[in-house]
Amino acid sequence: MSKDYYAILGVSRSASDAEIKKAYRKMAAKYHPDKPTGDESKFKEISEAYETLSDAEKRSMYDQFGSDYQQRGAGGFGGGGFGGGADFGDIFGDMFGGGGGFAGGGFGQQQARPRKGEDQTVKVMVSLTEAVEGTERTINVQTGNPHSSSYSYDTTPIKVRIPAGVTQEQKIRVKGKGFSGFNGGPNGDVIIQVNLQKHPHYRVEGKDVYLDLPITPWEAALGAKVEIPTLKGKVKMAIAAGTQSGAKLRIKGRGLGTEPGNQYVIVQIHTPPAATDEDKALYEKMAEQMPFNPRADF
Structure with missing residues (x-):
């Protein structure tokens, strides 16, 4: 027929x-x-x-x-x-995935050649401190060959080292821990993709770290030395007299990366509340003694 x-x-x-x-x-x-x-x-x-x-x-x-x-x-x-x-x-x-012929041979085709197994990507969340200092993680990876008819979604734990200096979405390759190879070929790799946790004080832009620094009006007017937190410990920084809100100060080499970026400090002047009659009187005296109009150019 x-x-x-x-x-x-x-x-x-x-x-x-x-x-x-x-x-x-x-x-x-x-x-x-x-x-x-x-x-x-x-x-x-x-x-x-x-x-x-x-x-x-x-x-x-x-x-x-x-x-x-x-x-x-x-x-x-x-x-x-x-x-x-x-x-x-x-x-x-x-x-x-290449190799000439298909798995299992047959139908007049040549026997398939050994081929490396597929890689698998695992996302790992780390804190900014861990990113600076390095850390270890135990992760679960899938085993076997997902193209096999007998494949089951089994996992096995492996321990991986996150090196010091990693940045957002950086990839770390762990050799031979991925899916099984084809026809006796080597295993694939595991690709660790680093994601950085949000921090209550720091913001990350590439390798640089940003910190909003609250200071008092008198520190801004008179100048001061203040203690600044960084991912590698606290440092003393001089605030120049007359510093305005929004001023950007740099602490070199206190950012992320194997060749570290910088930490930038953004000055924010915070005004204390006039909670008592005495506080109000003090502000009124300042207004009389130091007449100042920041909107004079408007």
Whole structure:
């Protein structure tokens, strides 16, 4: 009985080469014997259809004589296996990561070569202090080969070192701890992606750290030496007399990174409340004694 190769691939008789190839790739990915949804009989059938329809000469013969065209001198599937124009190496190289031929061999293809397993990415949250000093984490990674029909989502714990100086979204590679290799190939790697926790006082921009520093009006007016917290301990900083709110001061090398950025201090002048009559009297005296209009240029 003649087979309807177009119906097998789910395409029309006027389908383009690209449409035929796309349909085959989709079905082959589903029914390949190494897949959990694999069906060897179905896979052979769609491969036979693609072998014919992907070759212009064979397709023309098929359109005239049906699937018995091989017996009319065209050569092809019944005689020479997957020869002709079907580029199965290219298709399966794309589908299964390269290597020529597909896993399991068979159907006239060469035996698949060993290939490295897939990498897997794990996001790890660290504090700013841990980012500066380094830390360790125990993480769970998936094991086995996710493309195997017997794959189960098992995990195993591994201990990883987060080195000092990491920054937001930095990636750290742990060799050989990823998914299992194909056909005896090496395991993939685990990629640790660092995410920095938000801090109640510091803001991070790249390798630089920002801190809003509250000071009093008299510290701003008269100048002062104040103690500034940093991720590497406290430092003394001079506030110059006459410093205005919003002034940006730099502490060199107190940021993040293996070659550390800087910490920037943004001055914020905080005014004490006039909570008592005496406080109000003091503010009134200041207004009389130091007339000052910051909106004079408006």
